[in-house]
Amino acid sequence: MWEWDIVSDRLWSDDYVHGTLWASAEQRARGGTLADFAACIHPDDRDAVIARMTANASQGAAFIAEFRVRSAKGDVRWVLARGRYELDETGRPLRGRGILLDITGAHLSEVSYDQRIEAPQACHPLERAADQCLSVREAIAEAGQPFLLKLTDMLLLELGRCLAVLARKERRSRMN
Numbered sequence: 001m002w003e004w005d006i007v008s009d010r011l012w013s014d015d016y017v018h019g020t021l022w023a024s025a026e027q028r029a030r031g032g033t034l035a036d037f038a039a040c041i042h043p044d045d046r047d048a049v050i051a052r053m054t055a056n057a058s059q060g061a062a063f064i065a066e067f068r069v070r071s072a073k074g075d076v077r078w079v080l081a082r083g084r085y086e087l088d089e090t091g092r093p094l095r096g097r098g099i100l101l102d103i104t105g106a107h108l109s110e111v112s113y114d115q116r117i118e119a120p121q122a123c124h125p126l127e128r129a130a131d132q133c134l135s136v137r138e139a140i141a142e143a144g145q146p147f148l149l150k151l152t153d154m155l156l157l158e159l160g161r162c163l164a165v166l167a168r169k170e171r172r173s174r175m176n
Contacts, residue, residue, distance in 0.1 A: 004096040017100045042068035060087035078104045080164045101160045130159045
């Protein structure tokens with residue numbers, strides 16, 4: 001799970017995202033910035049990913065993309081990022097929340113980066129379920145229910161895996 005407070009430019013993450021990207025526990029505790037996150041993205045993918053993130057944030061839209069990151073250990077991993085951005089009452093970007101999954105073993109190497117970054121938006125029922133589950137997770141976190149939080153995280157991870165499979169199937173059908 002990740003959350004980006006756009007107004008203060010702070011990114012927080014769960015242990016999984018932290019272990020994949022952030023090098024220090026201090027950085028996780030204080031929250032990284034968009035620049036910190038951008039530094040973790042593979043240089044060949046960075047500009048397109050950040051452009052898409054900021055464009056979707058400015059519209060309060062869903063975000064889904066596959067791209068490469070450099071892990072805290074220095075190795076290159078493929079990830080699927082999925083989330084939704086919210087606008088404040090004046091229509092300005094407020095925050096984003098979502099999930100990040102390591103899909104290194106599952107990505108389609110024959111698909112160009114441009115096709116990966118153009119993943120479908122929230123029209124599938126599982127996309128809507130993931131949106132709702134993100135809201136449920138926030139409410140459960142506020143309620144301080146650790147067991148329910150773990151169950152919700154498990155559901156979000158499985159939804160993310162299912163959405164990654166759907167995105168790959170859609171790309172395959174576009175290639176044919």
